[in-house]
Amino acid sequence: MPGFLRRQSNLLIIAAIGLAAGAAVWRLHGPEGVMRALGVAAGVFLGVLPAMLAGLLLAGSLKQLIPAGALAKWMGAESGWRGLGVATLAGMAMPGGPMAAFPLVLVLAQAGADRGALIAFIVAWALNGFQRVLVWEVPLLGADFAILRFLCGLPLGLIAGALARRIPIAWTPPGSGNTA
Amino acid sequence: MTPGQILLFVVALVAFALALRRGVPTAQRALRETGQTIVRVLPLLVVALPMAAFLAELIPPDAAAGWLGPESGLVGIVIASVAGGFIPGGPFVSFPLVLTFIKAGAGGAQMVALITGWAILGFHRVIAWEWPVLGGRFVAIRLAASFALPILAGVLAQLLLPWFPHALIRP
DSSP states (O other), X not given: OHHHXXXXXXXXXXXXXXXXXXXXXXXXXXXXHHHHHHHHHHHHHHHHHHHHHHHHHHHHHHHHHSOHHHHHHHHSTTOHHHHHHHHHHHHHHOOSOHXXXXXXXXXXXXXXXXXXXXXXXXXXXXHHOHHHIIIIIHHHHOHHHHHHHHHHHTTHHHHHHHHHTTOOOOOOOTTOGGGO | OOHHHHHHHHHHHHHHHHHHHXXXXXXXXXXXXXXXXXXXXXXXXXXXXXXXXXXXXXXOTTOOXXXXXXXXXXXXXXXXXXXXXXXXXXXXXXXXXXXHHHHTTOOHHHHHHHHHHHHHXXXXXXXXXXXXXXXXXXXXXXXXXXXXXXXXXXXXXXXXXXXXXXXXXXX
16 A cells, blocks of 8 residues: 555654744744634635535536546647647636645646646746636736736746646656556 | 636636536546645645645744845845745745845846745745645755756846836835
């Protein structure tokens, strides 16, 4: 069960960083600081839980609906720059926060999208998601700044995707089992 | 619930309805898939969220706007790119923070680098979401492919800034 062990190691590393950061907060801000941070964490947890359940249901349903062959054609390892372009557009159109986006990336990976396209998707979603730009950036920072920032971010997904295809680290999507 | 969450729920239910139309076994597979992912992600989330909140407590709220001024040039862009990666939380944290920096005299290119660093590097989001869902190796590949991009965005912004004279003026 190497997959099981790998998941537990992630959990242990995150817990270790959390304990170290928690100890630092205790030293700097005392027990009140720790309680305040835990309160924030609990609030975020309850806040994102409904959206996360919806995002996971969306991801789980899409996996049944989207034919793996079509995706492999659009975003697979052989898809070249066009695949990166498709992934960039899909990322910008993707609404919702990380609780929706990352499970969807996992589904796309299990359905045959290559790492370059997945990374172009993540970068485009994180940087230039239409929803975030329209809801937060334009109202708070003004249209001129938002357009400047958007233009500067536009090529980055393609660059990251193209670079990712050349990085010699082996990766198979978690949960893909023996079928990959 | 926010409008965005409601939209997500509607889209998810439509997708599930489409799966149901393909037949009950398809819908059952979709639900089983959903359940398996929940079981995998939930324990990590319970550990990761307090960790992210502790890190947020440790970051000073008024981290020197002087370092990020228009005259700070490439050094300011690099500082902003890295600092952006350490801004925790969603857009409700980062964009108000950038607004504060702009009012305190930060440069446009540096702020583009800061937002790009927050969006692309966002260590807080990497640890809370990307790592648990996609695994450490994927995170290593993605960060190796994208760590320099916020600096590139800042340099691009520096070049484009003359065409956007109103970029740092509130509407």
